[in-house]
Amino acid sequence: MVYTKISQVAHYVPKQVVTNNDLSQIMDTSDDWIASRTGIRERRISYDENTSDLASQVAQKLLDKANLTPEDLDFIIVATITPDSMMPSTAALVQGKIGATQAFAFDMTAACSGFVFALATADKFIQSGLYKKGIVIGAEVFSKSLDWNDRSTAVLFGDGAGGVLLEASDDCRFLAESLNTDGSRGGLVSGQKGLMSPFSRQEDDLSTQYIKMDGRAIFDFAIRDVSKSILMTLSQSGIAHEQIDYFLLHQANIRILDKMAKKIGVPREKFPANLMSYGNTSAASIPILLSELVEDGTIRLEGCQTVLLSGFGGGLTWGNLIVKI
Numbered sequence: 062m063v064y065t066k067i068s069q070v071a072h073y074v075p076k077q078v079v080t081n082n083d084l085s086q087i088m089d090t091s092d093d094w095i096a097s098r099t100g101i102r103e104r105r106i107s108y109d110e111n112t113s114d115l116a117s118q119v120a121q122k123l124l125d126k127a128n129l130t131p132e133d134l135d136f137i138i139v140a141t142i143t144p145d146s147m148m149p150s151t152a153a154l155v156q157g158k159i160g161a162t163q164a165f166a167f168d169m170t171a172a173c174s175g176f177v178f179a180l181a182t183a184d185k186f187i188q189s190g191l192y193k194k195g196i197v198i199g200a201e202v203f204s205k206s207l208d209w210n211d212r213s214t215a216v217l218f219g220d221g222a223g224g225v226l227l228e229a230s231d232d233c234r235f236l237a238e239s240l241n242t243d244g245s246r247g248g249l250v251s252g253q254k255g256l257m258s259p260f261s262r263q264e265d266d267l268s269t270q271y272i273k274m275d276g277r278a279i280f281d282f283a284i285r286d287v288s289k290s291i292l293m294t295l296s297q298s299g300i301a302h303e304q305i306d307y308f309l310l311h312q313a314n315i316r317i318l319d320k321m322a323k324k325i326g327v328p329r330e331k332f333p334a335n336l337m338s339y340g341n342t343s344a345a346s347i348p349i350l351l352s353e354l355v356e357d358g359t360i361r362l363e364g365c366q367t368v369l370l371s372g373f374g375g376g377l378t379w380g381n382l383i384v385k386i
């Protein structure tokens with residue numbers, strides 16, 4: 062049998078820091094409101110880099126860390142809901158920029174669950190035995206999709222990218238998986254609807270280009286449905302929560318992490334957070350967090366720790382992976 066292992070992790074964020082106080086200069090909000098409701102203090106905002114630029118930086122870092130050449134890669138998957146363009150895909154742009162001439166490349170769209178969905182997909186490519194090395198990146202330049210006149214969404218998101226290098230392995234590291242979608246609730250968080258043809262009878266509403274969210278309903282969905290699915294993933298896999306070293310959850314709101322830890326019955330210290338510095342970076346949030354934890358030595362990539370990755374958001378989508386890391 063061939064299995065998958067995460068052999069390297071990396072992240073890259075734009076240099077420009079925008080604090081809550083900076084935002085309060087351009088909209089009716091305050092550091093106190095944003096920090097107390099969400100935990101976010103600042104976020105990175107791109108001036109001149111697009112999603113493929115951030116993702117290419119991550120891809121290059123992964124190759125450098127692993128001492129690989131771009132030609133060693135068999136595939137590149139980029140999870141994003143803020144691509145440079147629908148065509149070419151952001152993954153294709155990355156493939157071209159880094160010169161990964163042997164790799165096929167495509168984007169995956171599952172909002173804040175995108176990285177988990179993409180990682181689960183990539184695991185199957187490696188397990189098939191057809192491909193030996195691939196990169197999965199979550200990358201967003203969310204700032205270009207926000208309505209900067211809508212304080213209820215603009216303060217929540219940030220730009221950034223993170224990713225992993227996957228390689229074939231002899232021992233089983235991807236221990237459990239659960240992916241879910243409920244399209245009937247898709248309207249709770251939506252954006253970037255397609256352009257209208259001149260023949261269409263539907264009204265063209267420019268406001269639908271921006272992200273719109275029923276924050277309270279998404280909050281409740283995370284606490285109720287995502288907590289339940291994490292408990293289900295644990296019980297179906299026969300892995301006790303005590304065996305999980307860290308729960309790496311999508312970084313949307315510190316209150317969601319607090320409540321989830323309580324609901325699952327796990328000490329809050331097992332739910333690391335970095336949303337204070339980056340806001341919600343959608344598909345990028347989990348790999349950025351993972352990369353920072355490896356950088357500071359909390360996670361060691363030696364195959365001795367077990368983490369549960371959980372993404373949730375637009376679609377609605379939510380998904381968990383338990384990985385020996």
Ligand code: ACO
Pocket residue numbers: 089090091094095098099172173212213214216217250274275276277278279280283313314317341343373374375
């Ligand atoms: N500054 C000041 N006041 C604000 C701001 C702001 N930035 N935004 C909203 N308010 C006001 C509202 O107008 C409202 O005022 P009112 O009571 O006079 O009408 C008040 O604050 C309360 O607003 P609520 O929306 O009720 O605030 P809540 O406590 O629910 O927090 C939040 C909102 C932070 C969005 C929270 O609901 C949340 O985090 N939800 C989850 C978001 C999430 O997880 N998203 C992930 C998926 S996103 C994706 O997939 C792309």
